[in-house]
Amino acid sequence: MGLLEGNFALLLFLATLVTGLYWLAEKFYFLPRRKQAALDLEKASELRLAELKKMGITQVDQVVPDAQARLLMQPWWLDWTAGLFPVIVAVFLLRSFLFEPFKIPSGSMIPTLLVGDLILVNKFHYGVRLPVLNTKITDGTPPQRGDVMVFRYPPKPSLDYIKRVVGVPGDEVAYINKRLTVNGKVIDTTALPDFFDEDQMRYFKQFEEKLGDKPHRLLNDDDRPAFVQGADDFAFRKNCQYSVEGVVCKVPEGQYFMMGDNRDNSLDSRYWGFVPDKNIVGKAFFVWMNFGSLKRIGAFN
Template sequence: MRWFEAALVILTLFTGIVWLLDKWFFAEARAAKAGLLEVTEPLIVDYSKAFFPVLAAVLCLRSFVAEPFRIPSSSMMPTLLVGDFILVNKFAYGLRLPITNHKVIAIGEPKRGDVVVFHPPQHPDQDWIKRVVGLPGDTVAYHDDTVFLNGRPLTYTSHGRYVGKGQGVDATGGRLLTEGLPGRPHPVLERDDRPFFIQGEGEWTVPAGEYFVMGDNRDNSEDSRFWGFLPEADLRGKAFLIWMNWDRSAGGIDFSRVGSRIP
């Protein structure tokens, strides 16, 4: 949606400039020329005055408060489903300028377990979503479907087999677990139907200013195990709420997910 952000900035600037130029240089002269007659504003000025406040409000809310995103893939199942529409807190990790994503005011940093939206280094024009597992200085390892954090394996509690629906039906039969990430236990999915497929095993030490992120759908996620660390500069915000779910193959709107907080 980078194109939408750019278009919103351009339209806001254009309508604002037209409005100000008319107010400073043309409106008074137009009124004097009209005399006692009713002043008729040019159409472009009329539209600019009407739309600028709306565009400016949307731009500020979207850039500095909360931005909506749609989940396009299954990499965060079972936490987030294909078709979820989420809200992302845009000031949790600092205020950033639209388009450039340059941080202008530092407010906070990601905590372990946060679900974050970011520009992946290998696809800077896209928005991805994963969970922060490793903070700067942490050593993260992944072996035999187990995450090790600073040398200690995380705990896992089984909840039986997962039953998917809609576009996530292919995940049916996977193991549904709660992963005991310190301070933020959360659900994950693991599959048993790939016994000879080694999925992203290794050990990594997270450098300063970067993060190790993983998808909750451990056997179907392109994350830090494969492309490396997430730079702090590429963060977009913290996902915190599901405000809508629409999956046509699952029957349309799933009202049970509306208003759910993201663990």
């Protein structure tokens, strides 16, 4: 399901912009004025000492260095704006163009990803995109079947979702009686030991499936029917035919068909339609932390 609600990228961009303006103001206006004030103080002190010396007074308390230090000190409000700019801009560039962290809040990608997994998403694999606008500015590797991809949820783009790419543009994807077929080829599965879900305290059927060159595990719930219940009225819905056995969809150009690995507990393209290329965020590839189980750390398919 959703990974993050609210446009954090926009907030980070605005924070970068605001702190950047204060950083420029500090560098080219406030700091030069403070330096000039400290220099003027030093010159005034030298003139005063010269006058006192003419009067025969040579023992004078030296308070100028302390006063200069206070004049040069950055005000607290600049500490919290201009001072934070280097850190904020580094985070902004890292998250926007290299790697972005996400937290898995739901079980739609079990058993590949568990609730609480903290993952890294490669932001340049599918092409570099402008922050906030998400407009692609460089070509990357097109999404492949089997990729685990983060994208903006089409019905509500403020939500980031994570699913597996099952169909690419031009593919015919069929999910009939809980068997996946792509372009007329049945995707073979191998039965594995049942998976125990600790949250639901029950077992699910577990299989290994191979999409492209990427083997991965998936779950089926024998208590859930094969047909899709409550599909939305999404764009290109005419490309999909629903029946009591499941669904068959022809993937339009520039669109992708996504499914969760927890097949019977995932709201995905079967329900809300295709993911346009403009909604792509990046390729998920690494679990960097799970505070409930450090064994989760590592790459995944």
